[in-house]
Amino acid sequence: IEQARLARYEKQTALEAPFTDVLLLFADTTLAELRAGRTFRTEQAPDEVRDRVRDALKFLSDEDSQSFDPDLMGALLNGETTDLFYAHVRRQNGDPLMFMLNPHEAEAVSLSTKSSRRGYSRDREVLAQFPRAARPRDAQVTGERIDAAEIRRYVMNIALPASGIGEIAFSATARLDITASTPVGPWVAFALFEKLKVDSARWDGGGAATVFKGKDGELLWVHLGTRMQPGETRTLVVSYHGDLIDRDIDFFRIKSSVAWYPLSLEYRALAVFDLTFTTSDAYLVASVGERVDSSRNGRMVTSRWLTPGPIRNASFNLGLFKDYTVREAGIPPVTVMISEEAHKKLVRQYGLAQQRKMRETVAGDVSKSLHFFQKVYGPTQVKHFYATEIPDDHGEAFPGMIHLSWATFQKTDDQGGDEIFRGHEVAHQWWGIGVDYMTYHDRWLSEGFSTFSGLWYMQTIRKSNDKYFGQLRDYRASIFQRREIPGPISLGHRVRSSKDTDVDDYSTIVYKKGAWAVHMLRILMLDLKSMSEDRFTGTMQDFYQSYQGKRASTADFRRVVERHTGTDMGWFFDQWIYGTALPTYKVAYKVDPLDGGQHRVRLRVQQEGVPDGFMMYVPVTLDLGKDRVARVRVKVTGPVSELTLPPMPAEPKAVRFNDLEGVLAEVKMVDWRN
Ligand SMILES: [Zn+2]
Numbered sequence: 001i002e003q004a005r006l007a008r009y010e011k012q013t014a015l016e017a018p019f020t021d022v023l024l025l026f027a028d029t030t031l032a033e034l035r036a037g038r039t040f041r042t043e044q045a046p047d048e049v050r051d052r053v054r055d056a057l058k059f060l061s062d063e064d065s066q067s068f069d070p071d072l073m074g075a076l077l078n079g080e081t082t083d084l085f086y087a088h089v090r091r092q093n094g095d096p097l098m099f100m101l102n103p104h105e106a107e108a109v110s111l112s113t114k115s116s117r118r119g120y121s122r123d124r125e126v127l128a129q130f131p132r133a134a135r136p137r138d139a140q141v142t143g144e145r146i147d148a149a150e151i152r153r154y155v156m157n158i159a160l161p162a163s164g165i166g167e168i169a170f171s172a173t174a175r176l177d178i179t180a181s182t183p184v185g186p187w188v189a190f191a192l193f194e195k196l197k198v199d200s201a202r203w204d205g206g207g208a209a210t211v212f213k214g215k216d217g218e219l220l221w222v223h224l225g226t227r228m229q230p231g232e233t234r235t236l237v238v239s240y241h242g243d244l245i246d247r248d249i250d251f252f253r254i255k256s257s258v259a260w261y262p263l264s265l266e267y268r269a270l271a272v273f274d275l276t277f278t279t280s281d282a283y284l285v286a287s288v289g290e291r292v293d294s295s296r297n298g299r300m301v302t303s304r305w306l307t308p309g310p311i312r313n314a315s316f317n318l319g320l321f322k323d324y325t326v327r328e329a330g331i332p333p334v335t336v337m338i339s340e341e342a343h344k345k346l347v348r349q350y351g352l353a354q355q356r357k358m359r360e361t362v363a364g365d366v367s368k369s370l371h372f373f374q375k376v377y378g379p380t381q382v383k384h385f386y387a388t389e390i391p392d393d394h395g396e397a398f399p400g401m402i403h404l405s406w407a408t409f410q411k412t413d414d415q416g417g418d419e420i421f422r423g424h425e426v427a428h429q430w431w432g433i434g435v436d437y438m439t440y441h442d443r444w445l446s447e448g449f450s451t452f453s454g455l456w457y458m459q460t461i462r463k464s465n466d467k468y469f470g471q472l473r474d475y476r477a478s479i480f481q482r483r484e485i486p487g488p489i490s491l492g493h494r495v496r497s498s499k500d501t502d503v504d505d506y507s508t509i510v511y512k513k514g515a516w517a518v519h520m521l522r523i524l525m526l527d528l529k530s531m532s533e534d535r536f537t538g539t540m541q542d543f544y545q546s547y548q549g550k551r552a553s554t555a556d557f558r559r560v561v562e563r564h565t566g567t568d569m570g571w572f573f574d575q576w577i578y579g580t581a582l583p584t585y586k587v588a589y590k591v592d593p594l595d596g597g598q599h600r601v602r603l604r605v606q607q608e609g610v611p612d613g614f615m616m617y618v619p620v621t622l623d624l625g626k627d628r629v630a631r632v633r634v635k636v637t638g639p640v641s642e643l644t645l646p647p648m649p650a651e652p653k654a655v656r657f658n659d660l661e662g663v664l665a666e667v668k669m670v671d672w673r674n
Helices: 001-009 030-035 047-057 068-076 339-350 356-375 405-411 417-427 444-461 465-482 489-495 507-525 534-547 552-565 570-576
Strands: 020-025 085-091 097-101 107-113 126-131 150-160 171-179 188-189 196-203 209-214 217-224 234-241 245-248 251-254 274-281 284-287 290-297 298-305 316-319 322-326 334-338 385-390 395-397 402-403 585-592 599-608 613-623 628-637 640-644 653-655 666-669
Touching: 001 085, 001 126, 020 030, 068 188, 097 217, 150 356, 196 209, 217 653, 234 640, 251 316, 251 489, 274 284, 274 316, 274 507, 284 334, 284 599, 298 444, 322 356, 334 356, 334 640, 339 356, 339 405, 339 585, 356 385, 356 405, 356 417, 356 534, 385 405, 385 552, 402 405, 405 465, 444 465, 444 507, 444 552, 444 666, 489 507, 507 534, 507 570, 534 552, 552 570, 570 613, 585 653, 599 628, 628 640
Parallel strands: 150 274, 334 385, 385 402, 585 666
Antiparallel strands: 020 085, 085 097, 097 107, 107 126, 150 171, 171 234, 188 217, 196 234, 209 217, 245 251, 274 298, 284 316, 290 298, 322 334, 395 402, 585 599, 599 640, 613 628, 613 653
C-alpha cells in the first residue's frame, strides 16, 4: 500500500535520487555518530547556505505566526534526547523530500514532499508513513499520537455578547486539567484556533503561567514550570478571545468547530466538559452534553452544559434561531434550531426555492432516524438531541448534537440525498462517537458506516429499494471512475492527494466505498430464503455493544463479523478494505430443459480487473414467472467460473446476476458461446 502510494507521486516504488544538499534536525545520537572521525567547528554560514536553510525550514514553520513543527520544537525547547530525526533533502531534480522519524507518532516513519495544493505551496504532504519495523505497535496506544500532554477536564466560561454591529464577540476563560501518561515538558503544545489571542494565564491557586501563541498561529505553548511526571495534574486557567464567529446574512458561522478551546495535538483525546455560555437573549445556544442549568439576568441568558463522561470533541452553536422540539416515546427529545429569518432572506434576495415546513421536515428525519438506529443498532446514551443549522454545505456530529447544512433545511432532494445526509449525521452517535475509530486507517468505521446508515434509513423511510440501489450505483460510478488510483479504504484521509484537487477521493473511498463495504456484508449475511436480515443486524448490534465508549479497529470489526458468520472473513477485508481491485464480471447463461418440466441454468462468469484469487459470493435471482423468483448465491473466483445452478421448476424469464448489488462490480451480460 505504501509503495503504491509512493508510486502515485514518484512513478516508482523505490526512490533513488541524486541530491544537492541535506538539512538535518535531530534530538538523537546523530551528532555523536557524525563526530566519530570528523571534527566540526562553528562558523558564520555563507549567505547562500543560510538561504537554503531558510528555504528548507519553511516546510516546518511559518515565520508570520512564529510557529514551528511542535514535535521538533518541543525536543529543542525541552532539551530532550529522543529518537526524533528530520532530514530535508534537496534533490537535483524534482521536489524536495523530507524524511522524519517521530517518536511522538504511532506511525513514526514518514516520507513527505512538497504539497502541490495551490496557496499552500510550502505545505508538506505525506507520501508514505508507517510504524518502525523493530517496534511492534504498543497495545496501549489507541490513536495516532503518543507521549503527549493531555487535557482531561475543561471548566469553561464562554461569553458571547452581541457586539453592536450585529456580530457576536467571543471570549472564554478555561480551567484546563493537564496531565500525561509519560513525563512531558516543561514546554508542551496544544492546538488552538489561529484567530484566538491569549489575554492571561495562571496556575490554579498559584502564580502567572508562561504561555506563547504566535499571531495567527495554531499552537498554544504552555510552560509547565518543571517537567511533569505521569499521574500528575496541573490546572491552568487561561483567558482568551478572538474573531471566532462570522455573520453571513442572518447566519452565524463558528469558524473552528473544535479548536475553539486548547486541545491535544491528536485533536480527539477524551475529556469531560463543563461549559457555561452567556449571551444575549436574542440568540439561542446549544452545546454538547446535558443542559443542567439556564438562567436569565436582564437581557443576558446563561446556560450550563455538562458531559456525563469523557467525550472526544466539544462544540456549540448559536444564532438567531427558532427552536422546535419533538418529544416522542422511545427516543430522547429532539430540538431543531433553525434561522428562519435567514431563509426568508434567501428566498427574497436570491429567489431560492424553499420547502414548506423546513423545521418539521428536518426534525422528522432526525427523530425517525434516531428511532431507526436505536432499533437496528441499540439504545443511545443521549438524553436530549440537538440539531442546529450552520451556513455551510456539510454536517458535523458531536455527542448529543449535530450541525446540519442550511441547504438541507432549504429543500429536500427527490433521490434521497437529504435523508442520507441527515441520517448520516445522526448515525455518528453510534459510529464515530459511540464507537470511536482507532486510527485514521479505521476512519471508515465512522464515515463509511454513517453513510451506509444514512442509506439504510433512507431506504426504510422512503420505502424505496430503487432509491437505495440508485444511490449505491451513483457511488459505484464515482468509485469506478477513480479505480485504484486513490488507494484502499484503509488509507483513510491519505487517499486524498494534492496531485488530484478536482476530485474528492476521501469522500469517494472512505464514505462511498466504505458504505459499499457495509452494504456488501449486509447482502452476504442476508438469508436468501426468508430475506431475514437478523444476522447482519445482530452483527452491527454486537459491534456497537462490544465497543461502545471505546476505540475500535478494522480488525476488531472483522472479529465481530466472524463471530456471526462463523467463518474466516480475512478474504473480504483484504479485498475491500486493504485492497483496491474492482471486479468486472462478463456473464453468459444458458437454459436447458430437463426431464419433468425442470430447467437447468448454467452460468459462465469471466472475472476481470482483479487478481485471480479474488473471490466473492454473488447473488443471482431468477424470475420464474407468476411472481415466483429463485435466489441463489454463487461463488465467483478465478478468470472463468462455470456454474450450474440447482434445477429450476420453470423456465427463467430473466436472470439477474449480482442482484441486490451484492458486489461492488461492473456486470456485462454477454452471449453464450460454446
Ligand atoms: Zn460524517
